[in-house]
Amino acid sequence: QVQLVESGGGLVQPGGSLRLSCAASESIFKRYTMGWYRQAPGKQRELVASITIRGNTDYADSVKGRFTISRDNAKNTVHLQMNSLKPEDTAVYYCNYNFLGLPYWGQGTQVTVSS
Numbered sequence: 756q757v758q759l760v761e762s763g764g765g766l767v768q769p770g771g772s773l774r775l776s777c778a779a780s781e782s783i784f785k786r787y788t789m790g791w792y793r794q795a796p797g798k799q800r801e802l803v804a805s806i807t808i809r810g811n812t813d814y815a816d817s818v819k820g821r822f823t824i825s826r827d828n829a830k831n832t833v834h835l836q837m838n839s840l841k842p843e844d845t846a847v848y849y850c851n852y853n854f855l856g857l858p859y860w861g862q863g864t865q866v867t868v869s870s
Contacts, residue, residue: 764864777850793846
């Protein structure tokens with residue numbers, strides 16, 4: 756059963772912008788903190804940003820001031836607005852929530868920042 760569906764990745768030039776979206780089932784969206792992670796080739800998956808059900812946000816230092824995470828409560832969707840993209844932002848981006856200490860992931864969406 757697919758519960759997290761990401762979209763919005765693609766190829767963008769350095770300095771450009773992309774918006775990622777993660778559609779979740781209502782039962783997940785309304786109960787859990789949602790997060791965006793990313794994994795670059797040869798590197799570990801890392802937390803990019805998270806947002807609680809109350810809307811409190813947290814960001815990795817590397818994306819502060821450039822990325823914004825938000826929740827659309829009407830559509831059960833979490834967005835990640837990414838501005839001033841850099842080549843080092845290139846990765847597969849995953850939507851996430853945790854339940855009883857276990858992580859659950861979407862299928863991932865590729866973001867490539869290159870000229």
